[in-house]
Amino acid sequence: xxxxxxxxxxxxxxxxxxxxxxxxxxxxxxxxxxxxxxxxxxxxxxxxxxxxxxxxxxxxxxxxxxxxxxxxxxxxxxxxxxxx
Numbered sequence: 001x002x003x004x005x006x007x008x009x010x011x012x013x014x015x016x017x018x019x020x021x022x023x024x025x026x027x028x029x030x031x032x033x034x035x036x037x038x039x040x041x042x043x044x045x046x047x048x049x050x051x052x053x054x055x056x057x058x059x060x061x062x063x064x065x066x067x068x069x070x071x072x073x074x075x076x077x078x079x080x081x082x083x084x
Contacts, residue, residue, distance in 0.1 A: 023059055050063075
């Protein structure tokens, strides 16, 4: 985000940045969703989750999911049932 933009502490952009920093420090902090390595990290204080996968050398963010929406829209039918 750089020196020119610093989000207010409790706004969604600040929460996203904190959540991503948490994932960098603790890649396995999220709840496992699938056998192929997808995980879900609930972003505190806002109704969003980060769906991601940890590989050997990076974290791949697959989706920022609005938890108020239908879990089936993630395309993970089996796993969606667990989050309804």
